[in-house]
Amino acid sequence: MQALRSIERSGICGEPIACVGCEARARGVCGALAGDQLVSLSRVSDRRVIRPGEHVGRAAGESESVSNILSGVVSLAKRLPDGRQQIVGLQFAPTLVGRPIAGDDAIEATAAGPVRVCTIPRSAFEGVLTANQAFERRVLSQALSQLDETRDLLVTLARKTALERVATYINMVVRHARPVGSPGEPGEIPLPLSRGEMADFLGLTIETVSRKMTELRKAKIVDFANAASLRILSQTRLDQAAGG
Amino acid sequence: MQALRSIERSGICGEPIACVGCEARARGVCGALAGDQLVSLSRVSDRRVIRPGEHVGRAAGESESVSNILSGVVSLAKRLPDGRQQIVGLQFAPTLVGRPIAGDDAIEATAAGPVRVCTIPRSAFEGVLTANQAFERRVLSQALSQLDETRDLLVTLARKTALERVATYINMVVRHARPVGSPGEPGEIPLPLSRGEMADFLGLTIETVSRKMTELRKAKIVDFANAASLRILSQTRLDQAAGG
DNA sequence: CGTCGGGTTGAGAATGGTCAACTTCAGTGG
DNA sequence: CCACTGAAGTTGACCATTCTCAACCCGACG
Known part of the structure; x- marks a missing residue:
């Protein structure tokens, strides 16, 4: 969580x-900024690296904040009073994490x-x-895009079988792994979530995800040596397994 | 779908x-409008009544539009290629239906x-x-509120049991039925959705909803004579059954 | 009075959860 | 270099919840 604050100008x-x-400037919300606004915002902004498992935007008793993801994957989770939890969204760069305007949240x-x-x-x-x-x-x-994505996830969790959900997740990772123009069959694709996190995301248990x-x-739709990455053997059949 | 266009001024x-x-002016987005803006917007706006089952905002080959709900309930549904469908949100007055800004949608x-x-x-x-x-x-x-609601629904569908989902739905209807200050135990509360629609909303089947x-x-948590309305017998136990 | 749509109820099947054993692998220390 | 440990993942047996399929009920409407 090292602070890399920089207020110098190029x-x-x-x-x-x-x-x-x-990244946030190229494709994110900061693309709308220039000149003085960008300078004054960068003066109060704080670049940092968050380690796996740590929370975003709640570092050591600091006040409310909004964070732009520059790289990596952030999971948004909600929890029921009895402990059951569900990941309600995965966010990739360059999107915002945290409430842009006031409101109660209770999202981790x-x-x-x-x-x-x-x-x-x-x-x-x-x-x-x-x-x-x-x-x-x-x-x-960006909020409207997230709304769309959340609704898609809702359909996946409410209507798809366990196999379809897992295939859908893999497809989702693949789409984010290959940024734009998709070369036919790439090599090993790293899976950003552990089996347990996948289960939290897909509304399943670890065992079912594993199965x-x-x-x-x-x-022979995918192949993998270790649990944390895989290779697509047939994108067509993967799409089919994902059920739309 | 009668057009009640009115461009007169009071x-x-x-x-x-x-x-x-x-309603939209009191609590909805139009509350931000006044004077000329309100007049010119009302000049191109069109008040109408939509009958049950009809689509909102796609009346007879008209161009893209955004609609403010003045009264009633609108369901937003997505459909998988094989026909499975899921209601991804219920909207009450006074909220907007339709894409505020461009984007692909495929929501009914x-x-x-x-x-x-x-x-x-x-x-x-x-x-x-x-x-x-x-x-x-x-x-x-409003978009952020909808995002929050959709995420709550996501948790409900992904993690709650059938009974909890049904109880959660009833609670949701109750909250919207009693606008603000809640008098302890009101009378019959009309259920806006049929059993089939409830099933689509809750990610269940009609039979399970009925059961x-x-x-x-x-x-003895609720009681009802006809299928379309009910009476709460114990809000406490209903909350409990809803599981958070 | 018959029919039709919506709703309820029942029996059996199936998908996914639970519990438990086992494997793999990275890290640690001898 | 090897044995130990613990966390993560896999697999199996069994169980529970929900789905499927089917029958039946009921009220509205012709």
């Missing part, structure tokens, strides 16, 4: 050094694997939200 | 007649019971979104 056009080449954002984030106090974030309408539009757009992974392997 | 302060006393918004809406062409809606930042903020806020309703009745 020489050329006044863009803060921390923001040069940043946890780093699945190492995650780099750029954290901004919520007060500062809200300031930019109000000062820059293009920024607010991007936040709205269905084995089933996919025995059906 | 005498007093220039508020369009159609907007006087409107259907009236569950009679619904009154105020429909606005998306182009006009986007115009207001850009012209009035308070309006955009309300849209963002669990019976179970709740036999346990």
Whole structure:
């Protein structure tokens, strides 16, 4: 969780050094920012690395904040009073974690694997939200995308079989692993979640996830030597197994 | 689907007649509008009544639009290629139905019971979104609320038992039936969804919903003469049955 | 009075959960 | 280098919840 704060500017056009080449600037909400706004935001923002299993945005009693994911995967989990829990979303770079505007939440954002984030106090974030309408539009757009994704996940959990859910998850990871143009068959794809986290995400148990992974392997749809990565043997049949 | 278009203004302060006393104006996104903006929006908006089972916002080959629910309940459903379907959200007044900004959707918004809406062409809606930042903020806020609700539903479907889901649904209806201050034990509460729709919403089958309703009745937690409404006998035990 | 849609109830099947044993592998210390 | 340990993963046997299929009920409506 080392703080890499940088408030220097790069020489050329006044863009803060921390923001040069940043994923959030290229494709995330910060793309709407320039000049003074970017500089003043970068002055209060804080780049850090979150270790696997640590919470995002609640580092050591600090106040409410919003974080931009720069790399890695963050899981959002909710918990029922009796302890049952469910991962309600996985977020990849470059998306926002944390409430952009006030509201009760009770969501746990946890780093699945190492995650780099750029954290901004919520007060500062809200300031930019109000000062820059293009920024607010991007936040709205991102919220709507997350709504869509959450609804898709809802259908998956409510209507798909265990095998379909596992296949759907693998497909989801594959889509994020190959950023844009998809080369036919890549090599080993790292799985960001452990079996237990997959179970939490897919509304299953560890045992069922394990069984269905084995089933996919025995059906020669995927193959893997270790549990944490795999290789797609037939994308077609994987899509089929994912059931839409 | 009668069109009740009204572009007249009320005498007093220039508020369009159609907007006087409107739910969407009191608590919905239109609360951010006044004067000319409200007038010009009301000029292109269209109040109509949607009959049960009809789709919202796709009336007879019209272009893309956004609708504000004035009264009634709208269900949002997604469908898998093989026909399995799932209701991914229920929306009550005064919330927006339809994509505020572009994006692919494939969601079916259907009236569950009679619904009154105020429909606005998306182009006009986007115009207001850009012209009035308070309006955009309300849209963002509503999107975030929907995200929260969808995540709650996700946990319910992924982790709760059939009985808990049915009880959770009843509680949800109760909360919307008693708008604000809840008088202890009200009378008959109408259930907006049929058993089949409840099943689609809760990720169950009609038979299981029916059985669990019976179970709740036999346990004297609720009571009902007809299938379409019920009476709460013990809110405490209902909360308990809903499991958080 | 018959039919139709929606709802309820029952019996049996099946999917996924539970509990428990076992394997694998990384890390540790002899 | 090897044995030990603990965490993560796999596999198996059994069980429970929910689904499937089918019959039946009931009220609305012709």
